[in-house]
Amino acid sequence: EQLIKSKINKNLLDKIDFTIEIDLFNDLIAYTMKVLVSGITERCENVFKSMSSIQWMNIDKVGEESSYCHILHTILVECIPKIRDALPPSYFNNFCTKLSTDLLQRYHDIIVRQKRISEMGCQQLLLDTYNIKTLLLYLHNLSTSTTNSTTTTNNNTISSSQIQIYSRIINTRTSHIEMILKLVTLPNELLVERFLNMWSDEIVLL
Numbered sequence: 001e002q003l004i005k006s007k008i009n010k011n012l013l014d015k016i017d018f019t020i021e022i023d024l025f026n027d028l029i030a031y032t033m034k035v036l037v038s039g040i041t042e043r044c045e046n047v048f049k050s051m052s053s054i055q056w057m058n059i060d061k062v063g064e065e066s067s068y069c070h071i072l073h074t075i076l077v078e079c080i081p082k083i084r085d086a087l088p089p090s091y092f093n094n095f096c097t098k099l100s101t102d103l104l105q106r107y108h109d110i111i112v113r114q115k116r117i118s119e120m121g122c123q124q125l126l127l128d129t130y131n132i133k134t135l136l137l138y139l140h141n142l143s144t145s146t147t148n149s150t151t152t153t154n155n156n157t158i159s160s161s162q163i164q165i166y167s168r169i170i171n172t173r174t175s176h177i178e179m180i181l182k183l184v185t186l187p188n189e190l191l192v193e194r195f196l197n198m199w200s201d202e203i204v205l206l
Contacts, residue, residue: 029091033091033094033095033098036095037098037099037102040079041103047071047075048068048106048107048110051066052110054066056114057116057118057121059118059120060120062124065127066128069128072103077143083095090162092140092158097166100136100139100169100170100173101169103136104173104177108173108180111180112180117181122182122185123185129178133174136170140158140163
């Protein structure tokens with residue numbers, strides 16, 4: 001629109017208005033982003049099925065990361081580089097944000113639906129949460145390289161402020177999940193006190 005206005009007769013400037021076309025284009029971008037995100041989350045369905053099938057109340061020891069974390073890593077390493085190569089940096093960053101928040105929401109929902117989680121189960125989930133957080137924090141730079149699953153070669157295409165905002169979102173979401181898991185492991189008599197301490201800066205008692 002601005003390009004046309006810079007070249008057209010000044011008497012016709014008020015006739016140039018691409019508002020409708022711009023809105024349609026933005027709607028198309030939003031729809032395309034939604035399709036991309038839903039496509040990846042559907043591929044991750046086995047991740048959530050695997051996580052849901054674990055009897056978390058019966059976990060009696062903490063091992064390495066759970067198998068569903070490895071499945072998630074494999075899917076993202078396969079898909080993300082292709083999408084990164086196909087999208088402009090700003091759109092790719094938007095995609096990463098939407099995908100990560102959707103995945104973390106599913107992860108959160110599975111945890112809160114558990115009727116009971118053993119103490120060791122909580123510790124295992126805390127370890128898994130850390131691994132998933134680390135994976136998502138490097139989502140922009142995932143690579144199919146066999147020597148290293150992450151790379152920093154794409155850092156100069158997305159602004160540092162965008163990366164900082166994205167990282168803040170991931171850290172906030174995962175911190176909330178970690179907080180829930182830490183509360184679950186507490187004895188009942190300490191639960192209320194610990195809850196109030198954790199939210200002391202956000203809760204106003206009337």
